[in-house]
Amino acid sequence: MNLPNPNFSLVFLRRLVSGMALVSPLAAPLEAADFVHEVVPILKQHCAECHTDMKQKGGLSFNTEESFRKGSKNGPILDTAHPEKSLILKVIVSEDEEERMPPKGARLSAKEVGLLRDWVVSGAKWEPGFAFKKPPYEPPLRPRSPVLPAALGNRSNPIDRIIDHYLAEKKLPSPAPLDDAAFLRRVHIDLVGLLPDVGELRAFLADPAADKRARVVDALLANKTAYAEHWLSFWNDLLRNDYVGTGYIDGGRKQISAWLYQALRDNMPYDEFVRQLVAPSPATEGFANGIKWRGSISAGQIPAMQYAQSVGQAFLGINLKCASCHDSFIDRWKLSETYGLAAIFSDEPLEIVRCDKPTGKPAVPGWLFPELGTVDVTRPKAERLKQLAALITDPKNGRTPRTITNRLWQRLMGRGVVHPVDAMQSAPWSEDLLDLLGSHLTENHYDLKQTLRLICLSQAYQSKAESFSELPQEGRYVYQGPRPKRLTAEELTDAIWQICGSAPAKFDAPVTRQTSGEGAAAKPPMVRAALLQSDLLMRTLGRPNREQIVTTRPLDLTTLEAMDLNNGAILDSRLAEGAQALVARKFASSAALVSYLWQAALAREPGADELQAAVALLGEKPAVSAIQDLLWGVLMLPEFQIIR
Ligand code: HEC
Numbered sequence: 001m002n003l004p005n006p007n008f009s010l011v012f013l014r015r016l017v018s019g020m021a022l023v024s025p026l027a028a029p030l031e032a033a034d035f036v037h038e039v040v041p042i043l044k045q046h047c048a049e050c051h052t053d054m055k056q057k058g059g060l061s062f063n064t065e066e067s068f069r070k071g072s073k074n075g076p077i078l079d080t081a082h083p084e085k086s087l088i089l090k091v092i093v094s095e096d097e098e099e100r101m102p103p104k105g106a107r108l109s110a111k112e113v114g115l116l117r118d119w120v121v122s123g124a125k126w127e128p129g130f131a132f133k134k135p136p137y138e139p140p141l142r143p144r145s146p147v148l149p150a151a152l153g154n155r156s157n158p159i160d161r162i163i164d165h166y167l168a169e170k171k172l173p174s175p176a177p178l179d180d181a182a183f184l185r186r187v188h189i190d191l192v193g194l195l196p197d198v199g200e201l202r203a204f205l206a207d208p209a210a211d212k213r214a215r216v217v218d219a220l221l222a223n224k225t226a227y228a229e230h231w232l233s234f235w236n237d238l239l240r241n242d243y244v245g246t247g248y249i250d251g252g253r254k255q256i257s258a259w260l261y262q263a264l265r266d267n268m269p270y271d272e273f274v275r276q277l278v279a280p281s282p283a284t285e286g287f288a289n290g291i292k293w294r295g296s297i298s299a300g301q302i303p304a305m306q307y308a309q310s311v312g313q314a315f316l317g318i319n320l321k322c323a324s325c326h327d328s329f330i331d332r333w334k335l336s337e338t339y340g341l342a343a344i345f346s347d348e349p350l351e352i353v354r355c356d357k358p359t360g361k362p363a364v365p366g367w368l369f370p371e372l373g374t375v376d377v378t379r380p381k382a383e384r385l386k387q388l389a390a391l392i393t394d395p396k397n398g399r400t401p402r403t404i405t406n407r408l409w410q411r412l413m414g415r416g417v418v419h420p421v422d423a424m425q426s427a428p429w430s431e432d433l434l435d436l437l438g439s440h441l442t443e444n445h446y447d448l449k450q451t452l453r454l455i456c457l458s459q460a461y462q463s464k465a466e467s468f469s470e471l472p473q474e475g476r477y478v479y480q481g482p483r484p485k486r487l488t489a490e491e492l493t494d495a496i497w498q499i500c501g502s503a504p505a506k507f508d509a510p511v512t513r514q515t516s517g518e519g520a521a522a523k524p525p526m527v528r529a530a531l532l533q534s535d536l537l538m539r540t541l542g543r544p545n546r547e548q549i550v551t552t553r554p555l556d557l558t559t560l561e562a563m564d565l566n567n568g569a570i571l572d573s574r575l576a577e578g579a580q581a582l583v584a585r586k587f588a589s590s591a592a593l594v595s596y597l598w599q600a601a602l603a604r605e606p607g608a609d610e611l612q613a614a615v616a617l618l619g620e621k622p623a624v625s626a627i628q629d630l631l632w633g634v635l636m637l638p639e640f641q642i643i644r
């Protein structure tokens, strides 16, 4: 692709360049050390004595991720901008008697220093929930409808009543409201994964009605095809379903695509949805059966253990992977409990294997929260699974609705009430909010669209996002508004197709698309990226391969990704097709094309300087290559890629 030509105005170029800064890599991705199995043992052996439990020498405690990131009495010991200059790395190699760590006795070996360095330089990722000293928090199991504080001002949405109260208590300001155009863009992307089209944008801006935002939310949720084809990606990630990949050809794995697509279209109540996955039929068994790995596998990868891990993680936010070789070090789950859940699914009696050594002890089929009831171990498998499904979706089980509504909150608001979303064993930043979301779902017959609606209609959602560049370091999180999000791989791909009208005609997912029944929709809706196999561009933009459950797409761009955006062949051809399609639309003038592009991509008119620069780039009769350059420039803008 050609570089933007020199006619580009400086203002526009500067914006482009500042855009590039945002999409450029933070640090080269490094093979990170395994935190729990390589880093923790070093810290335990050499540092724990003085920096864990009640000991906090120098004000520094490694007990939890939060205390670790807070640092010493002198501040953070990690330098996020220049990780290699972090204090923690300096002290372990320092020759200065006053500074060196540990202060006396054996130094760290070169290998240990290397492991710590790799870990710090690759971002010092802490295993979610891991703590040297286990936090005493145990989440309540029962559902609870919180008592709502009085509404402040006119803000009566229950979410706002809780959050306004929360902010007032902390003496924090409410974030500024979102204007109509930004709201329309955000809510379109969040609910159906598409940009508002230009006609819709104009009509919405011109509409004086007070309830226009609520009407948009309802209309988007009622658009069955667009809704299903957007949320398909979320569920494919969570249920590790895909169209090609390991096991699909040799029968080691089975898709649930057709069932999933229809369930989303029909907005199947979530409790029923979970029951059909936990106690599967032929249409859904792909999830429960997992992946039959070829070759030798560890005890934790047998199908019954995969079942326990997948059900635990996806529906209950419980990490049983860490309790598949030994009792968990991050929360209270025991190896025997993982095996208990696995034994419900297993056709034969299971023997507990600890760290790949058989223990001789049989697994006793059992469910994780016996206070809600148990599974009758004398019944055949199909019945045991039905009983398990009933326990997971029992209305007295608050864990299931909290887990899914927390995931939806995270998708819309950028960060979970419990965070990360799979660490449901840890404390939320607002118990009232988490409980409200969960009980609201149960009271609304497990209708997930009602949860989305509740969130989208809150002033909290309709507020400006925090600024990306000023996000505080993860320490103790304090809510101050939605977090900015990046367009996902599918959203970005769809956006290009939508803006240019260049979507492909064919798709890969084995689903039945209905093109009628959407009211007035005369022409079939555009084919969506979620229905296609992944490609290199989508992969580098964060679409996972779905051999593992993925619940959060990456927020940082890696080097590879930035390269692909700069000169990747796939992006290049997608933009070339897009530019061709735009030429064919015969805009009356270059200015009209620019104005369209800005409204379609950014939900606003170009500024005078932008218009001038872009028209200068295009010339009177724009060549395809010039349009392609302009498209590229617009797509690289943070304003385009980031949902604020
Ligand atoms: C025998 C006790 C002891 C051990 C073991 C120990 N530390 Fe320390 N650490 C201290 C003391 C005491 C201070 C405070 C020093 C001061 O304030 O001058 C400290 C301070 C620190 C600081 C903060 C320095 C600053 O300027 O703020 C870091 C970082 C640190 N330790 C890292 C480590 C690491 C990493 C290990 C393990 C490799 C470790 N320590 C092992 C006693 C220990």
Ligand code: HEC
Binding pocket: 036, 037, 040, 041, 044, 127, 130, 298, 300, 321, 322, 323, 324, 325, 326, 329, 330, 355
């Ligand atoms: C494939 C098996 C396996 C899995 C899965 C596994 N571990 Fe381990 N882990 C081990 C083995 C083996 C040890 C060695 C100690 C032992 O025998 O208990 C160990 C030890 C540990 C230790 C003690 C380190 C030390 O020396 O103090 C921690 C902490 C730990 N694991 C955390 C985790 C966490 C967190 C997870 C989930 C992310 C996890 N493990 C998953 C096999 C596993």
